[in-house]
Structure formats: C-alpha cells, structure tokens
Amino acid sequence: MRRLAFLLAIPALVAGSVLASAGVASAGTHAPPVITATQVTFTIPASPPGVWQMTLNTKNTTPSQRLGRTTGTSGTLTLPVPQTATCDFQVDVKVQINGTGPFRFYSGVVAVVPGCGQSGTGQRFTPGYWKNHEAATTALLPQMLGGYTVSTFDQATAVFDAMKCSDAINCLAGHLLAAQLDVANGSSICITGVIFQANQLLTKVGYAGPANYTVSASVRAKALSLEQALDNYTNDSTSTSC
Numbered sequence: 742m743r744r745l746a747f748l749l750a751i752p753a754l755v756a757g758s759v760l761a762s763a764g765v766a767s768a769g770t771h772a773p774p775v776i777t778a779t780q781v782t783f784t785i786p787a788s789p790p791g792v793w794q795m796t797l798n799t800k801n802t803t804p805s806q807r808l809g810r811t812t813g814t815s816g817t818l819t820l821p822v823p824q825t826a827t828c829d830f831q832v833d834v835k836v837q838i839n840g841t842g843p844f845r846f847y848s849g850v851v852a853v854v855p856g857c858g859q860s861g862t863g864q865r866f867t868p869g870y871w872k873n874h875e876a877a878t879t880a881l882l883p884q885m886l887g888g889y890t891v892s893t894f895d896q897a898t899a900v901f902d903a904m905k906c907s908d909a910i911n912c913l914a915g916h917l918l919a920a921q922l923d924v925a926n927g928s929s930i931c932i933t934g935v936i937f938q939a940n941q942l943l944t945k946v947g948y949a950g951p952a953n954y955t956v957s958a959s960v961r962a963k964a965l966s967l968e969q970a971l972d973n974y975t976n977d978s979t980s981t982s983c
Contacts, residue, residue, distance in 0.1 A: 771847055772784070772848060778822060781830075783795050783834050790838070791814070792837040793847075794844055796832065797810070820937070821936070821937055823983075824934075828856070832851075832852075858929070861924065868916060878897050879893075887942075888944050889943070889950050891918060901915050903951035909965050910954035921936060936971075
C-alpha cells in the first residue's frame with residue numbers, strides 16, 4: 742500500500758503576484774487543504790478577503806474527473822472523499838480576491854489516500870425498506886435533498902412514492918434519500934461522492950419535494966446515471982461494492 746503523501750502544487754506566477762499585492766505570504770507558505778480517507782477540508786484564512794473555492798479531482802486518470810467543488814467566504818470548506826480505483830487525488834484551493842475578477846490559485850495538495858471512502862460496515866437497505874420501517878427512518882431524519890428538507894416520515898414516504906423513473910428528478914430524489922439513510926445508519930461512505938453530485942443536481946433544478954419537473958435531456962441523463970449508482974449501492978446488501 743502506498744504511503745500517504747502530500748505535495749503542494751505550484752501556483753502560476755500571475756497568481757502569486759496578485760496574492761502578494763493583496764498582502765499575503767508567498768504561495769509556498771500557504772496552508773494546504775487537508776485530505777483524509779473520508780473528507781477534505783480547508784480553513785479559510787482571514788486574509789485576503791474574498792470568495793474561496795476548493796475543488797477535488799482524481800489524479801493520474803485520463804481524463805481527470807471532478808469529484809466535488811465548494812465555495813465560501815469564511816469558516817471551513819469541506820468535501821466528501823469518495824471511493825475510487827486508485828485513491829489518488831488532487832485538491833486545489835483558489836480565491837477571488839474581494840469577490841471580483843478571476844479565481845487565483847492559493848494552495849493545493851496531491852495525495853494518495855489508502856482506504857479512501859471506506860468507512861462503515863452496516864447493512865444497506867433499499868427505498869422499500871425505509872418506506873416500510875417508520876421508526877428506523879424517523880430516527881435518521883432530517884435529511885436534505887438538494888435544498889429540500891425531509892423532516893417527517895410522511896415527507897419521506899411521499900418522496901419514495903414519487904420515485905417512478907418516468908420523472909428522472911423524483912426518481913433521483915427517492916434513491917438519494919435511501920442512500921443517505923443508509924450512510925446515516927452506518928453503511929459504507931464510498932457513495933458520498935455520488936450523493937454530493939446528486940444533491941448538487943437537485944439544488945440546480947430547484948427540487949422542492951415531489952412535483953413535476955421539466956429538465957433538459959442532458960440533465961435527465963445525468964439524473965438517471967446518478968440514480969443508477971445510488972440504486973446499485975442500496976441494493977448491495979453484502980456491502981462488497983459501491
């Protein structure tokens with residue numbers, strides 16, 4: 742097993758000059774993001790002020806795959822680390838100084854994380870299980886589906902009842918809820934990368950609970966692809982795959 746290694750990425754000269762003019766130390770002294778087998782985090786510094794962006798990509802794959810991106814202006818940026826074939830990642834942090842202009846490279850890390858996405862050995866359950874086990878489901882609520890909060894068993898049941906995949910968005914929401922309940926119940930977190938992408942998609946289309954959603958062909962295809970990955974996860978009661 743390869744040892745965990747962190748290598749700071751080298752910023753472009755133009756980024757360094759912009760940051761220097763903002764009164765920050767050189768990029769070589771910037772704190773990098775921290776990556777573990779389950780998550781990557783970056784604590785936003787007090788200076789320079791602006792919008793901060795953290796992106797998680799696969800490393801040494803062709804093509805590189807974006808696994809997640811998040812932004813903020815203060816506090817800590819966090820992204821889940823999913824299971825991949827190589828557990829080889831690149832994380833880049835950029836800043837848009839004062840919230841204007843382009844995002845400039847700030848710091849980064851390249852890391853091999855043995856056992857990425859491996860945590861939790863609990864049995865996985867399907868949407869049908871959660872729909873028919875009120876006490877178990879209620880104990881793990883609330884759950885967020887994009888910007889929609891599922892707080893009660895009746896809401897959860899409505900989400901599951903609407904998951905006919907003639908409507909890709911409702912279908913995705915039902916499978917996403919089941920997967921999130923599985924993870925909350927102690928199942929493997931290897932699916933968190935898919936969960937993250939599914940929540941981003943639901944937020945993008947304005948998901949607000951069971952309803953009729955009209956989306957483009959490309960969004961529908963993406964929703965059904967994510968739904969299939971979530972369905973495969975919840976149906977694998979042996980927990981031998983993701």
